[in-house]
Every structure is written in C-alpha cells, then in structure tokens.
Amino acid sequence: MAKSPSYKTYNHPAGGWGALNATAKVLMEQSVVAQSTRTLLAMNKPDGFKCSSCAWPEADEQKRFDFCENGAKALAFETTRKRVTREFFRTHTVTELNGWSDYALEQEGRLEEPMRYNPATDHYEPCSWDEAFSEIAQELAALKDPNEAEFYTSGRTSNEAAFLYSVFVRAFGTNNFPDCSNMCHEPTSRGLPKSIGIGKGTIVLNDFAKAEAIFVIGQNTGTNSPRMMTNLVEARHRGVPIVVINPMPERALMRFTEPQDAVQMATFGSTAIASEFVQVRIGGDIAVLKGIMRGVLELDDAARAAGGASVLDHEFLDTHTCDFEAVAADVRGTEWTEIEAVSGVGRDQLRRVAGIYVASRATIICYGMGITQHEYGANAIQQICNLLFLRGNIGRPGAGIAPVRGHSNVQGDRTVGIEEKPTQAYLDQFEKVFGFKPPQEHGHDTVEAVEAMISGEAKFFFGMGGNFIHAIPDTPIAYEAMRRLDMTVAVSTKLNRGHVVHGKKAFILPCVARAEIDLQNGRRQKITIEDATSMVGASSGILEPASPHLLSEIVIVCRLAKATLALTRPDIVLPWDAFSNDYDLIRDKIAEVYPTIYENMNERLKAPHFHLTNSARNREWKTPSGKATFIVFPGIAMDKPIETEGMLRLATIRSHDQFNTTIYSDNDRYRGIYNDRMVVMMNREDMQARGIAEQDWVEVETISLDGQDRKLAGLKAIAYPISRGSVAAYYPETNGLLPLYHYDQTSKTPAAKSIPVLIRKARAPAAPAGQAARRETVPA
C-alpha cells in the first residue's frame, strides 16, 4: 500500500490545479475514467443524483459543474470497476481479512451479492436474498424482547429508506436507533433547541451572498465540505471578513484557489480566506466566545459613554429574547486573564474580533466537529447563539447559525424518524397514520447501544450503511462486544471492518449506490435527501448498478419488514410491496406523518428543491419561554478539568484523503503529510518539553478515569503549527484511545476532539507500523 517515499513540497494554496489533478488521479485509479465525465456532470444537477460525500447544499444558480475533489473521490470509490466476488470470499477466510487494513478492505471494490458467514469454514458464502431475509427474521422473532436488537443508521441513507426503516423497527417494537448523528451533530440537535427552539441551522445558501462577516469554528472546510469554499471565496471577493477559529491553520482556510474560477486557475492566483485566524487551544472555544462577547459589551459601553448608539440590537433583544442580563453578567464576570489562560488567545485579538462582529450588519457562524465533539459541546453551541443574539443575527437575511453537517443525509434521516428519543407528539401522529401503537419508551443512542452490547443486553445488530465498529470509541472493547452478539447484519456497498468483526451469525446485504439507477416496476425511482440548510431535493442515479443482484435499501427494508412482521406482528399489515414498487407512495406517507413540513411532498418535488419550514429562521421560537433564550454556561472550559501533570488534549480528525472510516490514501496533502497516517501532530515546544524530536516514535496514553488501560504505540511525532497543549491524530486509527464514557454531557456525542492524553518518547516498534512520515513546512 505504501508508495515509495517521496517529498512533495506543497507550497500552493489549497484547491486549484492540485485539486483537479487529485480528482483526475483518483478517477483513473478506480478505473472509472470512461464514465466519469458524464457522471460527474450529473452530480448535483436536476434529474441527476446528489453527491454522497457531504451535506453542503448545491448551488442555486446552475454552474458548469457542482462537485469538488472530495466529492469526485467519493464518487470514484462508489463507482469503481473493482468487485468483491464470491471467489474473493472463497479465497480469503474472515480471520485472514481481519489482518487487512481498512484501506485494503475497501480497495477490493463493490459488494456483489448477499453473503452469509459460515463459522464451520470461517468464510462468507453466497446465499439467496430469500434465505437471508428469512433467517434474519427468525433471529429477530426469537429474541426475548425487541429491545435486544440495535438498528443503526448512517447518514447516507435516503429519506425514503430511513423513514420506512423507522416504521419497520417501530412495528417490530423498539426505539433503539443509534445513528451516526449521535457521534456528530447530536450536540446541535439537543443543544440548539434550548436556545432557538429547533435543532437545525437557520441559514440557506444565498445568505452567504448577503453576509457581512463569516465565522468558521472547528471545521476543516477545504477538506470536509469543499463546495463551501466557493461561498467563502465569493465572500472574500466582496471584502467580507472571515474569522477562523481553529487550533490548526487549515490550509484551505488560509489561502484557496477556486477551481471553478477560470481566471484564478489560469493565472495561478488565489484568495486569502481568513482575515483573522484565532488559534485557539483545543477546548478553548467557550472561552473564546465569552471573550468575544465581553469585547462586544465593552464596545457597547464605550459607544454609549461617548453618547453614540448602542452596538447591540435592542429591538431584537427586547422583542425576541429572554435572559440577556444573566448572560451579560456572566460574561462581564469572566476575567480576561481566565479567558486567555484557557483559550490560549490574547485579549487584543478577541477585542479585534469583537470589532469585526460589531461592524457587520449580518453575520453567519459556521461550526463543525471542533465544537461538537467535546464534553460541553452542546453548551458551546448555546454560547454561539448568545453571541448571535446580541446583534439579532438569527432570522435575518445574511445572518444565522450554520452547523455544517457531515453525511449527505444525516439531517434528513433524523427528520423522518431515526430518533431514539421520539417526542410524544410524533408517536401519537405515527399511531394515527399507521394504526398501531409504536413503542413509547425511549431507545438507545450510539453510546447506549455499545453499552448494551458490552453488558450482554443487546443480542442483535443491524447496520443500515456505515461502519459502526470503526466509528465508535474504545475499539478493542467494541470488537469484543460485537463478536459476542448472536447476529450482525450489514447493508453496505463496500467491504469494511464491520463485516469481518461480526456476531456469531452474520450477513452482508449489498445495496444499490446513490449514483446508480434504481429501477422498480419498470420505472426509474428517485429518492430525496435534506442538506445542512433544510433543503430537500430529489436524486436519481444514472449508472448501471454494480451488480444485477443488488437491491435498493428500500427494497431491503420492505422485504425484511414483511418477513419479520409476519412472524412477530402479523396484526400489523402495511403495503410493503406497494412501497417498494413506487417510492411516491412512501413520500405520501412521509407527508402524512409530518404534515407541517412535508405537506404535498411529491407535488413540491416537481421543483428542483424546496426548503423545509424552519421556525427559528422565521423568528418563531419553539422554546419553553417562547423566546430566543440566552443560556448561561458556568465556567469556560469545553471539557471537565483533569489535573494530571503533562496532560495534552488530543483531537482525532480527518485527513484530506478519507471519508470517515474509508481511507482513500495515506496522504494528507493540505497538511503536507505523506505516506503515513500513524502520526501525531504536536506543537514544537510541547515536543521539546518531552524530549521528543521530529519523527521520533511516541506512545500515546489516555488518562483514563475507569482504570482501563488505553495506549497506542507505533505513532510518529511531527512538529506542526498547532496550538500549545493540543495534539491531533487521525480517526479511526486512534479510536482505541477514546473512552466510551468521554462524551458531550447533553447529547452523549463522543468527545473525540478532546481526549486527555500523555505522550512520551518510545522505542521503535518491533515491526515498523508505517513508512516514515514526510511533510513540508506548513506556513502558519
């Protein structure tokens, strides 16, 4: 896998020709070049299909193309010509495949037919779809209690598939819906409603064209939502200041060449993105936010003392908010020395940022995993709301809060019923529409599902997409728990770790991918997704499915539901065949269950897309007080304090060449790191304090609170311009260091950005874990 070592100096801005070259290269490697042009041009177009990479909205006005380097990579990996055949499974035992890397597993290509694990031979063997559904149904029917089953969803699943899946699982009798959102933007879904009454962002794409200041906090835009770079570049060309708050100077947020801009491409030009780079310490964001608010209040005091107008939006504060005074008092009571110590950022810079904020009449604040994946992630989001409220920056053109969601339909899946804690109103409506009482007690989220697997309470795991086993914390513990289950079932497109770390019985159910034609009853079907701005659009694939044996996720749900409910709930009769023959009928049901947002869904889909009503955007506050609510957070740390001497905070992050647990290559171009993912990015002074030199072998040990040993050796230290006290390494290789108990206190999202660790120099591992990491100097 490792290529011959080479130093490739990357002194260019992010984007530009480098991005186009990388796009072409990956398409060639996956041998999809012949079909690539037409396919890429159909991406994010009316009548085409939605990119399966990230949840950033597609452009309103029609561009020549609306895809990016990483969208092209996702597509290339999905439409690869490579296949995992039955011969492949006959050749390799599962034990052998367990020794393969995640990269090697996924490189084998697309799964072709349903497979069943045979413990006698330790091989996966082909089986018919009927056999698979019947055996899974019998297993489910044999459970003592439906709550012994866990039904996971990953955010690529369409609204239609997720909706029917949630109906089937509730008919079966449980609300155990762990999903990838539980590891991602759950602090948004649970924290935001307390502030603004809805757990979703309030902006739409064209707000970017009207914004006068944009903040990007804890989000690596150029890698994880590259199409958003277009919006940032356009904003900078209009002279809009962009404030970036991050422990690392992520390249694309410093300088970017827009691949869609012919002139910039031809002239090798580029745009400086961050007008202000706030290099926060990991976990210092609440301190930064309170510092900015303090700066705003100081400016307000000064303006008023000079007889000028207040810099606050008093009309908004008076009409729309409550508890402003409490937050103002809290912020005024937070000393600058305290703010500086926790954030690592000086008061001068925070005052300057406050000045930028006050000068703007419309501000958007975007944020990603750098905010959510902390013990007080949800609380930090509420502080973002406080800051926005000060100047009425919600529900106004060009302003609002923008949680940048991950998976392309992670927001949509939650909207249509993937919810382990359903509200009573929803359950009642569900009963009205379907004529049976869904289970009322709350089910498991991701952390609780893993706990149930560990305790033995859970016996059965179903994965609708995703790669649960490598997404969750505490990898070795999770492996053991997974292997103890009676049955595991994975609906997947590609081979991954979840297939080789499995229960006593196991099935792989391969499905049609987003880019492929989904033909039912002679008609090309479409599915829908909801992006990060609550915009819903249709998607229908244009390529032949990877194999004639594949079923769509919807058909898989319908056939499994029929087989299972016939055994467990024969009293519940739903038109599963009709649903799988005509997806319009599923949308009619969605409209019935969610009349306020999805009324006339099929009719509205005649337009390229439509927006779901967003109460906060309309300044309608569905909070207990009926107002936008200022919320006090006592203290300023994002995580519980740990007193251990020498403690560093480890963020587990994505490289430029991966999609979550799918690794495209061992390179991280924008960070200048090549040929190795087993590295720890450290501040030079933190290295010196520990006697660690560039490329020394190190061992990372979690400061565990449960007596469990969590250590990872075989990593190399790299001096990186990251803030002091902060270190970063790649996910999922480091998930064994992330304790299951270390999560956001509001939403139980694993705090993957703030693992307390000790790092020490180590001897070279007996068998080198990877090639020498090589990197160029990254200009700070």
Ligand SMILES: Nc1nc2c(c(=O)[nH]1)N[C@H]1C(S)=C(S)[C@@H](COP(=O)(O)OP(=O)(O)OC[C@H]3O[C@@H](n4cnc5c(=O)[nH]c(N)nc54)[C@H](O)[C@@H]3O)O[C@H]1N2
């Ligand atoms: N190409 C590609 N696209 C993707 C994905 C992918 O893997 N590959 N994944 C998708 C998914 S599911 C998601 S959720 C998103 C993830 O997209 P992001 O939210 O960008 O996720 P990460 O790469 O994990 O890290 C985000 C950033 O947080 C910063 N950070 C770490 N700790 C802190 C902190 O304490 N404070 C602040 N302010 N910043 C911090 C890191 O330096 C990094 O820049 O992207 C989606 N899009």
Ligand SMILES: Nc1nc2c(c(=O)[nH]1)N[C@H]1C(S)=C(S)[C@@H](COP(=O)(O)OP(=O)(O)OC[C@H]3O[C@@H](n4cnc5c(=O)[nH]c(N)nc54)[C@H](O)[C@@H]3O)O[C@H]1N2
């Ligand atoms: N330490 C650490 N852990 C993390 C994170 C972190 O930042 N740090 N991030 C967390 C976040 S934000 C997320 S969202 C989760 C991601 O967790 P998941 O969503 O579970 O993981 P993915 O890697 O996106 O899943 C990849 C697999 O999905 C399958 N797949 C791809 N396309 C399709 C499709 O169209 N249909 C079906 N059925 N299957 C398909 C393929 O088989 C592929 O192997 O990980 C979380 N875990």
Ligand SMILES: [Mo]
């Ligand atoms: Mo995510």
